[in-house]
Amino acid sequence: MNKFWIMLGHTYFSKLKSKSFIISTVITLLFIVGLSNLERIISLFDSDETKEIVVIDESNQLYPFFEQQMSIFEGIDVKQSDKGEGELEEDVLQDEINGYLILNVDEEGLPTASYYSKSMTESDIQQAIEQSLQQMKLAIGTQQLGIDAAKLQQLYAPVEIEKVALLDTAKSEEELNQARGLVYVLLFVIYFAVILYANMIAMEVANEKSSRIMEILVSSMSPIQQMFAKIFGIALLSLTQFLLIASVGFTSMKLNSENGIGIGGFLQFNEVPIQTFVYAIIFFVLGYFLYSTLAAFLGSLVSKIEDVQQLITPLTFVIVAAFMIAMFGLSTPEASFIKITSFIPFFTPMIMFLRVGMVHVPAWEIALSIALLIGTILLFTWFGAKVYKGGVLLYGKTSSFKDIKKAMQLTKED
Numbered sequence: 367m368n369k370f371w372i373m374l375g376h377t378y379f380s381k382l383k384s385k386s387f388i389i390s391t392v393i394t395l396l397f398i399v400g401l402s403n404l405e406r407i408i409s410l411f412d413s414d415e416t417k418e419i420v421v422i423d424e425s426n427q428l429y430p431f432f433e434q435q436m437s438i439f440e441g442i443d444v445k446q447s448d449k450g451e452g453e454l455e456e457d458v459l460q461d462e463i464n465g466y467l468i469l470n471v472d473e474e475g476l477p478t479a480s481y482y483s484k485s486m487t488e489s490d491i492q493q494a495i496e497q498s499l500q501q502m503k504l505a506i507g508t509q510q511l512g513i514d515a516a517k518l519q520q521l522y523a524p525v526e527i528e529k530v531a532l533l534d535t536a537k538s539e540e541e542l543n544q545a546r547g548l549v550y551v552l553l554f555v556i557y558f559a560v561i562l563y564a565n566m567i568a569m570e571v572a573n574e575k576s577s578r579i580m581e582i583l584v585s586s587m588s589p590i591q592q593m594f595a596k597i598f599g600i601a602l603l604s605l606t607q608f609l610l611i612a613s614v615g616f617t618s619m620k621l622n623s624e625n626g627i628g629i630g631g632f633l634q635f636n637e638v639p640i641q642t643f644v645y646a647i648i649f650f651v652l653g654y655f656l657y658s659t660l661a662a663f664l665g666s667l668v669s670k671i672e673d674v675q676q677l678i679t680p681l682t683f684v685i686v687a688a689f690m691i692a693m694f695g696l697s698t699p700e701a702s703f704i705k706i707t708s709f710i711p712f713f714t715p716m717i718m719f720l721r722v723g724m725v726h727v728p729a730w731e732i733a734l735s736i737a738l739l740i741g742t743i744l745l746f747t748w749f750g751a752k753v754y755k756g757g758v759l760l761y762g763k764t765s766s767f768k769d770i771k772k773a774m775q776l777t778k779e780d
Contacts, residue, residue: 370591377599395614402618420447420466428469435498477502549723552646557689563604564661597658645722652739653715659746692716699724711742
């Protein structure tokens with residue numbers, strides 16, 4: 367057992383000190399800090415210069431109303447022109463003004479306009495002009511038709527709908543929105559973590575085989591101990607990285623959010639039940655061990671590092687499929703397809719967690735999915751250990767699933 371801990375420590379500390387781990391962790395931490403300070407960073411690059419547009423009012427009646435409507439938009443200055451179109455066009459090309467607008471009325475007395483600028487990239491100005499003209503058209507049309515503006519505004523007001531869930535266990539709209547945000551974030555965490563660390567385990571095994579270190583290791587400890595030492599060593603590495611990311615992310619968001627933890631109120635979890643976080647940990651851990659076991663024995667089948675991706679690609683496709691189904695389930699968590707796939711062990715870590723986080727799931731369904739997942743992990747652990755034991759001794763041209771049979775034969779001969 368002492369050799370197991372030595373191998374575990376070697377795997378953990380060698381990866382912890384590696385340049386790739388340090389660089390990827392630093393980049394991720396910088397990304398998290400940058401994301402939580404996004405508004406502040408954008409404000410540093412934003413110019414305080416006011417955008418200016420000049421108006422030619424050919425109707426001689428619309429400009430005062432237009433100016434009033436545009437006053438609600440900050441950073442856009444409107445003034446009436448005392449120049450001709452040719453001079454204004456030159457001003458635009460010389461960047462003295464952002465653009466000029468020609469106002470007029472049609473046959474029915476409703477406003478029309480033409481806006482001229484160097485390009486169509488300043489969408490904020492265009493949207494402000496369109497909204498102002500729309501309000502002008504509505505006001506003029508209302509007056510022409512003799513309709514009371516207050517009553518018309520009342521008709522356009524959004525309909526109030528009282529939403530009542532009949533089930534006592536159903537989540538409120540606020541709880542559901544917060545749960546959706548949490549599930550969305552954690553699905554990405556599970557997805558990237560499983561792909562990253564499962565691939566890391568396979569690469570670690572293949573690297574030792576390609577350097578012939580495996581032959582020395584096999585003589586000093588059993589291959590099964592090696593496999594689990596690597597799995598747990600990488601698990602500790604992932605835990606270290608997640609604790610760093612979570613600590614920095616939590617602190618940064620807490621310092622920069624006005625309404626609790628989150629970015630613009632998106633990630634506020636005060637209404638999310640504590641059991642949702644517990645299930646997130648459970649399904650993450652089980653998902654990690656399921657895919658890491660598969661990755662370890664697949665990595666043991668290859669003799670060259672460059673062959674790892676070829677053999678591990680089907681596993682990656684399964685993870686991607688689970689992630690895509692989970693993304694679809696965010697909008698329809700009670701769909702039959704989502705319920706069925708949540709019991710398939712390869713999909714359970716993401717999809718059952720999605721259901722638990724979004725809707726009420728009977729306890730027996732959660733227990734059944736966890737039992738199936740644990741059973742699958744034990745099955746693949748037993749099978750994977752046998753394949754790994756023979757696979758680490760398998761050299762030569764090996765990079766296909768046919769080599770599993772060869773590995774099993776070597777295990778029997780041992």
